[in-house]
Amino acid sequence: MVPPAAFPMFVSVEDARAHLHALLPTRPHETLPLQAALGRTLAESVTARVSHPGADNSALDGIACREADTRAATLETPVRLRVVGESRAGAAHAGTVGPGECVRIYTGATLPAGAEAICPVEQLADDGPHHVLLRRPARKEDVRRAGEDFQLGQTVLMAGARLTPSRLALAAAAGHAELPVWRPWRVGLLSTGDEVVAPGQPLQAGQVYDSNSAGLHALLHQDGCEVLPLGRAPDSPEALAAALEGTGGVDLLVSSGGVSMGRYDFLRDLLIERGQVSFWKIRMRPGGPALLGTWNGLPVLGLPGNPVSSLVVYSVVARPVLTGAPLRTVRLRAGNAFRSLPDRAAYWRGVVGQGAEGGVVRDVGAQGSAMLRALSHADALVAVPEGGSVNAGDEVEVILL
Ligand SMILES: Nc1nc2c(c(=O)[nH]1)N[C@H]1C(S)=C(S)[C@@H](COP(=O)(O)OP(=O)(O)OC[C@H]3O[C@@H](n4cnc5c(N)ncnc54)[C@H](O)[C@@H]3O)O[C@H]1N2
Numbered sequence: 001m002v003p004p005a006a007f008p009m010f011v012s013v014e015d016a017r018a019h020l021h022a023l024l025p026t027r028p029h030e031t032l033p034l035q036a037a038l039g040r041t042l043a044e045s046v047t048a049r050v051s052h053p054g055a056d057n058s059a060l061d062g063i064a065c066r067e068a069d070t071r072a073a074t075l076e077t078p079v080r081l082r083v084v085g086e087s088r089a090g091a092a093h094a095g096t097v098g099p100g101e102c103v104r105i106y107t108g109a110t111l112p113a114g115a116e117a118i119c120p121v122e123q124l125a126d127d128g129p130h131h132v133l134l135r136r137p138a139r140k141e142d143v144r145r146a147g148e149d150f151q152l153g154q155t156v157l158m159a160g161a162r163l164t165p166s167r168l169a170l171a172a173a174a175g176h177a178e179l180p181v182w183r184p185w186r187v188g189l190l191s192t193g194d195e196v197v198a199p200g201q202p203l204q205a206g207q208v209y210d211s212n213s214a215g216l217h218a219l220l221h222q223d224g225c226e227v228l229p230l231g232r233a234p235d236s237p238e239a240l241a242a243a244l245e246g247t248g249g250v251d252l253l254v255s256s257g258g259v260s261m262g263r264y265d266f267l268r269d270l271l272i273e274r275g276q277v278s279f280w281k282i283r284m285r286p287g288g289p290a291l292l293g294t295w296n297g298l299p300v301l302g303l304p305g306n307p308v309s310s311l312v313v314y315s316v317v318a319r320p321v322l323t324g325a326p327l328r329t330v331r332l333r334a335g336n337a338f339r340s341l342p343d344r345a346a347y348w349r350g351v352v353g354q355g356a357e358g359g360v361v362r363d364v365g366a367q368g369s370a371m372l373r374a375l376s377h378a379d380a381l382v383a384v385p386e387g388g389s390v391n392a393g394d395e396v397e398v399i400l401l
């Protein structure tokens with residue numbers, strides 16, 4: 001009888017993510033000024049310290065007045081109003097606007113008491129020094145209401161949000177000069193294999209250039225991680241163990257290669273025999289052989305060596321865990337048939353386009369695990385659940401890359 005494995009095997013994609021999440025340490029917060037926080041993840045929700053706008057104000061340069069006074073205004077029969085003052089951004093008119101009166105007002109300036117509508121300068125003509133003629137009615141829609149964007153005390157950004165330029169602008173408008181963010185994940189990145197050579201070096205027969213480091217480094221960087229490149233380790237248990245020891249305090253080591261069924265797949269042996277394994281093999285294709293475990297307390301995500309597989313497993317399993325945000329998915333019509341095996345979810349490399357009835361996704365052609373050129377054309381992964389089969393024209397779940 002074959003003894004049961006001492007660790008989970010053939011886990012689902014969801015379980016693989018949960019295992020990775022469970023292995024990662026808790027990170028400290030830090031507080032950063034807005035200009036340093038781009039791309040970081042908020043550690044606490046942000047509440048507004050002011051309302052925005054702070055008061056009813058004008059969306060246009062023009063005059064503010066009582067709307068009812070101006071309803072009859074046309075080009076031929078303009079309405080005449082008396083100008084009783086001026087309201088500028090930062091210097092509001094103190095008085096009240098009465099019937100038949102208006103104040104000159106500028107974009108962003110507080111609406112004076114009594115006025116509730118705006119007529120822009122393009123629709124005005126001066127009629128002597130103290131009067132204006134309106135060629136059309138003033139409109140309430142051109143008043144920006146106090147708090148219409150957000151209100152004092154309202155939560156404007158949720159913990160876990162990735163800080164984009166527009167979110168930094170929002171935080172500033174809400175009165176925050178600095179924000180609490182998580183320290184970025186520190187990730188060591190290692191390629192394994194005797195045959196793997198740094199690009200730019202001469203290539204001997206049987207060798208391949210290290211594409212995994214280039215692709216994974218870029219993905220990690222895009223996801224806000226601090227990457228420590230550890231280069232390449234040959235297929236020897238000693239060299240691999242030395243590489244695992246030399247990671248200098250990273251939160252996670254991401255490696256590629258050496259996790260499948262071969263005799264020289266030593267990363268697998270090291271973690272199984274001398275480390276701890278959280279799981280080996282994921283019910284997904286490509287990327288099935290991936291392995292997760294720890295080496296002296298260091299979490300190690302062993303991605304498969306095949307170039308497409310390593311990038312796809314990272315994107316599907318590791319990305320949502322490291323960013324703390326769900327993958328961006330859409331449902332689109334399939335431009336061709338997609339299927340999966342009974343016991344594996346499939347992630348087809350696809351390209352999103354426009355069909356007669358809206359968005360459509362087609363496969364990029366070559367789906368082999370070493371076909372990087374086809375992957376480079378893909379902007380999406382078509383996710384087909386285990387045992388699934390999708391016909392052209394059906395709706396399918398699409399992960400945007
Ligand atoms: N008998 C079986 N063989 C294989 C299975 C299996 O289930 N049974 N699984 C296959 C699948 S699926 C994959 S994926 C690969 C994964 O293998 P490893 O993770 O052990 O990776 P290696 O054997 O080290 O390399 C595989 C392939 O990838 C190339 N490679 C490796 N590292 C890099 C790199 N940094 N840059 C570019 N290319 C790289 C390597 O040269 C090999 O061609 O196993 C299958 N086999």
Ligand code: MOO
Binds near residue numbers: 286289306
């Ligand atoms: O992950 Mo292997 O992904 O099918 O080549």
